[in-house]
Amino acid sequence: MEVKLPTFNSVFSIDCVIFGFEAGELKILLIERNEEPYKDWLALPGYIVEQDESIDDAAERILYELTGLRDLHMQQFHTFGEVNRHPQGRVITVAYYALIRINGQKDLRPVTQYAKKAFWHPVNELPKLAFDHSEIFKTGFNKLRRRLNYQPIAFELLPEKFTLTQLQSLYEAVLNKKLDKRNFRKKMLSYGFLKELDEKQKGVSYRAAKLYKFDRRKYTKIFQNELNLENKGKVG
Amino acid sequence: MEVKLPTFNSVFSIDCVIFGFEAGELKILLIERNEEPYKDWLALPGYIVEQDESIDDAAERILYELTGLRDLHMQQFHTFGEVNRHPQGRVITVAYYALIRINGQKDLRPVTQYAKKAFWHPVNELPKLAFDHSEIFKTGFNKLRRRLNYQPIAFELLPEKFTLTQLQSLYEAVLNKKLDKRNFRKKMLSYGFLKELDEKQKGVSYRAAKLYKFDRRKYTKIFQNELNLENKGKVG
DNA sequence: ATATAGTGTGTGTAAATTACACCATTGAAT
DNA sequence: ATTCAATGGTGTAATTTACACACACTATAT
Numbered sequence: 158m159e160v161k162l163p164t165f166n167s168v169f170s171i172d173c174v175i176f177g178f179e180a181g182e183l184k185i186l187l188i189e190r191n192e193e194p195y196k197d198w199l200a201l202p203g204y205i206v207e208q209d210e211s212i213d214d215a216a217e218r219i220l221y222e223l224t225g226l227r228d229l230h231m232q233q234f235h236t237f238g239e240v241n242r243h244p245q246g247r248v249i250t251v252a253y254y255a256l257i258r259i260n261g262q263k264d265l266r267p268v269t270q271y272a273k274k275a276f277w278h279p280v281n282e283l284p285k286l287a288f289d290h291s292e293i294f295k296t297g298f299n300k301l302r303r304r305l306n307y308q309p310i311a312f313e314l315l316p317e318k319f320t321l322t323q324l325q326s327l328y329e330a331v332l333n334k335k336l337d338k339r340n341f342r343k344k345m346l347s348y349g350f351l352k353e354l355d356e357k358q359k360g361v362s363y364r365a366a367k368l369y370k371f372d373r374r375k376y377t378k379i380f381q382n383e384l385n386l387e388n389k390g391k392v393g
Numbered sequence: 394m395e396v397k398l399p400t401f402n403s404v405f406s407i408d409c410v411i412f413g414f415e416a417g418e419l420k421i422l423l424i425e426r427n428e429e430p431y432k433d434w435l436a437l438p439g440y441i442v443e444q445d446e447s448i449d450d451a452a453e454r455i456l457y458e459l460t461g462l463r464d465l466h467m468q469q470f471h472t473f474g475e476v477n478r479h480p481q482g483r484v485i486t487v488a489y490y491a492l493i494r495i496n497g498q499k500d501l502r503p504v505t506q507y508a509k510k511a512f513w514h515p516v517n518e519l520p521k522l523a524f525d526h527s528e529i530f531k532t533g534f535n536k537l538r539r540r541l542n543y544q545p546i547a548f549e550l551l552p553e554k555f556t557l558t559q560l561q562s563l564y565e566a567v568l569n570k571k572l573d574k575r576n577f578r579k580k581m582l583s584y585g586f587l588k589e590l591d592e593k594q595k596g597v598s599y600r601a602a603k604l605y606k607f608d609r610r611k612y613t614k615i616f617q618n619e620l621n622l623e624n625k626g627k628v629g
Numbered sequence: 630a631t632a633t634a635g636t637g638t639g640t641g642t643a644a645a646t647t648a649c650a651c652c653a654t655t656g657a658a659t
Numbered sequence: 660a661t662t663c664a665a666t667g668g669t670g671t672a673a674t675t676t677a678c679a680c681a682c683a684c685t686a687t688a689t
Binding site: 556557558574575578597598599600601602603 | 664665666667668669670
């Protein structure tokens with residue numbers, strides 16, 4: 158059945174690439190669309206920017222409306238402006254990404270009818286996505302990789318208390334390569350912004366590892382005068 | 394005298410931060426505006442995107458119309474979408490940057506009446522710019538700095554034949570810090586994509602340095618299989 | 630209760646990279 | 660001819676990175 162669609166001109170939209178980390182796997186948030194075009198397809202959460210909101214505000218609103226997630230720290234990473242990227246007309250989209258702890262989150266519940274549901278999907282073996290969203294995801298993943306090297310973003314994906322092995326496996330999942338355990342530990346600990354706790358891991362059937370947490374105050378104290386973390390912030 | 398201006402909604406524009414290198418100094422391209430708002434102010438070259446052109450195409454066209462420069466390899470780096478960044482209405486602008494050899498270029502000649510003239514200005518001690526262009530410049534400069542570390546962009550700023558000292562002083566100008574001469578040479582040469590020429594510098598009143606050129610074929614050959622140049626591509 | 634297999638924790642050393650300081654060469658000025 | 664100013668060009672010590680194995684803990688089988 159062919160559906161007749163309206164066309165429109167000069168529209169800004171936002172698309173979101175939201176990363177989470179769960180069970181040693183890196184995942185992103187997808188929605189199932191409930192609207193033409195690409196009805197029933199999987200897609201990144203995304204929608205149109207209003208006249209009276211900044212694009213940053215729009216990104217937060219849209220993510221909330223499509224997935225129920227709020228208060229993420231989202232950052233734009235690229236703008237996609239091919240003429241025919243949207244079948245209904247000229248839509249330029251600004252892509253944002255954010256990181257989140259999956260465990261701490263409740264259900265994902267779209268609050269508009271534009272999405273049927275929202276769910277996490279491993280970044281490996283993603284299905285085809287609506288529009289040019291596969292390309293948007295790929296670009297976002299590359300940016301994430303780069304940023305991991307100079308910003309303390311990993312801690313936004315992990316639970317508050319984590320082991321060094323968990324931290325390392327996150328780095329490995331994002332960078333898609335094995336890292337050296339000794340050096341990773343040495344380097345991470347040498348920064349001084351990881352706080353060693355008295356607790357140990359529980360419920361594991363092997364030697365329990367020490368738990369750590371990220372001390373943001375120390376982090377900003379250490380790096381407040383440094384413009385450039387290229388040497389200090391790099392792991393791997 | 395107050396000028397009455399039209400207002401408009403939902404407009405995309407492009408702004409360009411074009412870097413050049415001349416006499417050991419890093420410079421950017423500015424225009425003097427010939428149109429309200431901000432008539433007579435200095436600004437980045439920028440204008441509105443048409444309906445039927447991709448933003449990448451628009452960037453090239455707009456730069457050409459305002460400065461006469463063509464065929465630069467421009468890359469977007471950030472999109473600015475505050476509601477009130479433009480006094481006449483909602484304008485979201487995608488900022489692009491590019492690099493160019495100043496020497497090789499002829500006169501700068503705007504081909505529309507929107508700019509009175511276009512000229513190079515050192516990045517140090519920039520005057521106040523129209524709109525939020527000072528912020529756009531600053532963001533672009535930071536991106537340039539980062540990209541210098543993992544892409545061979547320096548060679549786009551230098552003449553075809555250059556000395557290692559020139560290359561180093563460009564890195565120093567962009568990164569705004571002194572680098573170690575020995576390591577810089579060792580590292581640059583170790584990559585293997587610099588071709589040593591039989592020629593030497595001419596017209597200098599001191600010991601003439603060897604000339605080199607960038608061998609892009611070797612570069613792509615060397616790095617074709619590497620996703621990630623973090624270790625190899627880093628200088629400094 | 631004891632032995633054993635399995636898995637993750639946690640550490641030392643050699644190789645490679647980076648930081649640093651000096652002498653050499655040339656042309657211009659006197 | 661001598662000195663000065665400017666840049667070219669190289670060796671060594673300090674730091675960072677790469678790499679492999681012994682030990683601790685748990686679960687399971689006997």
